[in-house]
Amino acid sequence: xxxxxxxxxxxxxxxxxxxxxxxxxxxxxxxxxxxxxxxxxxxxxxxxxxxxxxxxxxxxxxxxxxxxxxxxxxxxxxxxxxxxxxxxxxxxxxxxxxxxxxxxxxxxxxxxxxxxxxxxxxxxxxxxxxxxxxxxxxxxxxxxxxxxxxxxxxxxxxxxxxxxxxxxxxxxxxxxxxxxxxxxxxxxxxxxxxxxxxxxxxxxxxxxxxxxxxxxxxxxx
Amino acid sequence: xxxxxxxxxxxxxxxxxxxxxxxxxxxxxxxxxxxxxxxxxxxxxxxxxxxxxxxxxxxxxxxxxxxxxxxxxxxxxxxxxxxxxxxxxxxxxxxxxxxxxxxxxxxxxxxxxxxxxxxxxxxxxxxxxxxxxxxxxxxxxxxxxxxxxxxxxxxxxxxxxxxxxxxxxxxxxxxxxxxxxxxxxxxxxxxxxxxxxxxxxxxxxxxxxxxxxxxxxxxxx
DNA sequence: CATCTATTCTATTTATTTATTGAATAGACA
DNA sequence: TGTCTATTCAATAAATAAATAGAATAGATG
Numbered sequence: 293x294x295x296x297x298x299x300x301x302x303x304x305x306x307x308x309x310x311x312x313x314x315x316x317x318x319x320x321x322x323x324x325x326x327x328x329x330x331x332x333x334x335x336x337x338x339x340x341x342x343x344x345x346x347x348x349x350x351x352x353x354x355x356x357x358x359x360x361x362x363x364x365x366x367x368x369x370x371x372x373x374x375x376x377x378x379x380x381x382x383x384x385x386x387x388x389x390x391x392x393x394x395x396x397x398x399x400x401x402x403x404x405x406x407x408x409x410x411x412x413x414x415x416x417x418x419x420x421x422x423x424x425x426x427x428x429x430x431x432x433x434x435x436x437x438x439x440x441x442x443x444x445x446x447x448x449x450x451x452x453x454x455x456x457x458x459x460x461x462x463x464x465x466x467x468x469x470x471x472x473x474x475x476x477x478x479x480x481x482x483x484x485x486x487x488x489x490x491x492x493x494x495x496x497x498x499x500x501x502x503x504x505x506x507x508x509x510x511x512x513x
Numbered sequence: 514x515x516x517x518x519x520x521x522x523x524x525x526x527x528x529x530x531x532x533x534x535x536x537x538x539x540x541x542x543x544x545x546x547x548x549x550x551x552x553x554x555x556x557x558x559x560x561x562x563x564x565x566x567x568x569x570x571x572x573x574x575x576x577x578x579x580x581x582x583x584x585x586x587x588x589x590x591x592x593x594x595x596x597x598x599x600x601x602x603x604x605x606x607x608x609x610x611x612x613x614x615x616x617x618x619x620x621x622x623x624x625x626x627x628x629x630x631x632x633x634x635x636x637x638x639x640x641x642x643x644x645x646x647x648x649x650x651x652x653x654x655x656x657x658x659x660x661x662x663x664x665x666x667x668x669x670x671x672x673x674x675x676x677x678x679x680x681x682x683x684x685x686x687x688x689x690x691x692x693x694x695x696x697x698x699x700x701x702x703x704x705x706x707x708x709x710x711x712x713x714x715x716x717x718x719x720x721x722x723x724x725x726x727x728x729x730x731x732x733x734x
Numbered sequence: 735c736a737t738c739t740a741t742t743c744t745a746t747t748t749a750t751t752t753a754t755t756g757a758a759t760a761g762a763c764a
Numbered sequence: 765t766g767t768c769t770a771t772t773c774a775a776t777a778a779a780t781a782a783a784t785a786g787a788a789t790a791g792a793t794g
Contacts, residue, residue: 295698296561298623302696303537305616309609314535315752316524332771340517345753347772357612366762366770376611383604388527390597391578395526402519475523477516536782553741566783568742573781587740587792 312356313384317341318349320475325359326378326501327433327472328440329369378501385474403480412497415508418468428461430469432482433500442500443470444509451478454485466492473499533577534605538562539570541696546580547599547722548654548693549661550590599722606695624701633718636729639689649682651690653703654721663721664691665730672699675706687713694720 293301313319320339324330330338336346350370353359360373372378388395413421421427422445431438431446438448449457451471461467467486471478479495486493496503504510514522534540541560545551551559557567571591574580581594593599609616634642642648643666652659652667659669670678672692682688688707692699700716707714717724725731 293623298619298698299541299696300537300561301619302616303541305613305619306540306606306609307535307537309613310531310535310540310605311751314528314531316521316528317752319527319531320520320524340521342754343771344755344773347770348752351772363761366768368771373612376608380604380608383601384531385527387597387601388530391594392526392530395523398519398522398526402514475520477519532781538782563784564741565743565785568740569782572742584791587738589741 309356309358312353312358313380315349315352317345318353319381319384321346321349321353322358322372322377322381323473323475325370325372326381326499327437329362329371331367331369335370375505378505382502382505399474402477412495413468414497415503415506418496419508421466421468427466427468429496430457430467430482431471431500432469432478433471433476437472437500439513441504441510441512443503444511446470446511449482451481454482458486458489461491463491466494468494468496470496470503471499473501530577530579533574533579534601536570536573538566539574540602540605542567542570542574543579543593543598543602544694544696546591546593547602547720548658550583550592552588552590556591596726599726603723603726620695623698633716634689635718636724636727639717640729642687642689648687648689650717651678651688651703652692652721653690653699654692654697658693658721660734662725662731662733664724665732667691667732670703672702675703679710682712684712687715689715689717691717691724692720694722 313322317339321335324335324338332347332350333343335341335350336343339346341349350359354361354370358373358377359370362369362371418427418429422429429443429446430449431442432449432451432454434452435448435450438446438450442448447457449461469479469482469486471482474497476499483493483495498506500510534543538560542556545556545559553568553571554564556562556571557564560567562570571580575582575591579594579598580591583590583592639648639650643650650664650667651670652663653670653672653675655673656669656671659667659671663669668678670682670690690700690703690707692703695718697720704714704716719727721731
């Protein structure tokens with residue numbers, strides 16, 4: 293094997309891993325799987341794909357060793373093969389958000405369209421606020437995802453049942469809502485509703501997976 | 514814009530950045546550009562591409578804002594748009610090397626093919642050794658790349674003129690050779706030659722760009 | 735201004751990727 | 765054992781990406 297053959301082989305193999313990530317649907321699937329395991333149908337529903345199409349993309353990710361399966365009864369659950377995969381997604385997200393102005397534009401357009409000034413606080417600030425007991429932290433993801441793991445001291449208030457949860461929440465404290473990550477809009481929706489109801493609410497910049505990856509305190513049941 | 518449209522747009526834009534990296538030749542080009550700026554022809558020569566083809570790939574990278582141009586006389590020099598791009602490459606490299614066993618295999622096959630036990634030391638070890646004046650550090654990249662920037666206290670001993678350089682190098686000290694990065698074979702070739710001539714030589718795990726990115730001492734002229 | 739040359743563009747062919755549909759499969763459970 | 769069902773496979777069509785070769789361009793230099 294000469295130098296050129298060696299380099300060709302190495303870069304071709306390397307590009308296979310990148311190609312597995314080089315598709316909008318697969319990026320969305322990885323982002324979703326960072327919350328935990330999901331069946332093919334759940335993945336299809338969450339991403340707007342047909343089941344067959346979702347399955348194909350999952351095969352693609354599985355071949356690249358980025359996801360793994362785990363059979364439970366009649367269902368097959370897909371999950372990330374390792375935390376490092378999410379790390380790569382964060383890397384790629386940084387790249388996209390830094391060098392593709394369009395990404396930033398789409399996000400700010402969407403948030404402005406919601407007619408809310410979506411201020412966000414970061415993980416470090418939240419840690420201090422939680423220590424001082426200044427805030428109530430709301431996990432607005434579906435309950436199932438909360439139960440798999442959530443930020444220490446967060447309450448489960450799924451976005452679609454937010455109305456019910458409000459009764460228990462006093463208005464005098466500041467609320468912080470978080471969800472799956474920067475491209476998940478549950479927290480935005482929650483802040484919009486809460487603000488409209490007279491609460492003082494902001495979103496957390498980080499989603500649950502990033503929070504956990506940074507080593508901040510989490511709880512599993 | 515509804516939720517689905519928003520997500521579709523975000524992930525499509527995000528995938529554009531990834532698609533720019535999802536090609537073996539473009540990965541190799543990025544790896545090369547981490548050494549500094551190169552003309553289209555230099556890039557073509559270094560990667561085994563035709564000039565027209567290299568130019569096309571460069572346009573692709575330019576559209577994704579990953580590389581920038583800088584005109585000098587009759588030539589156009591391409592360089593990475595920011596250090597962060599190389600960061601993304603490292604991320605992707607980690608992903609590939611961790612989850613694609615084939616990458617590791619190709620590398621070890623190639624090194625074994627050279628009939629040398631290619632031991633390597635890491636940056637931290639080297640720093641200590643340099644402080645204790647225990648080693649001579651050799652930059653075996655082309656002289657031009659050395660002159661753009663190199664590791665503090667390294668000598669320029671380009672691989673194709675290594676024979677000439679040897680006269681000045683005493684045999685009693687250990688030699689450490691480094692080059693462009695993990696997929697560059699100059700350091701391997703150098704270690705093979707040096708060992709064969711009776712020197713005690715090893716390669717540095719990191720290439721120059723990684724060394725610099727980690728904040729270890731460098732020198733520019 | 736004319737020429738030279740590094741680079742880019744255009745057109746074409748070939749290869750790869752994606753979505754869709756309907757059929758096939760593999761495992762669970764009665 | 766047979767049925768049920770979640771998932772995958774296979775075939776096709778449509779879209780996108782890549783390599784090649786030759787023409788075009790833009791800027792430098794005399």
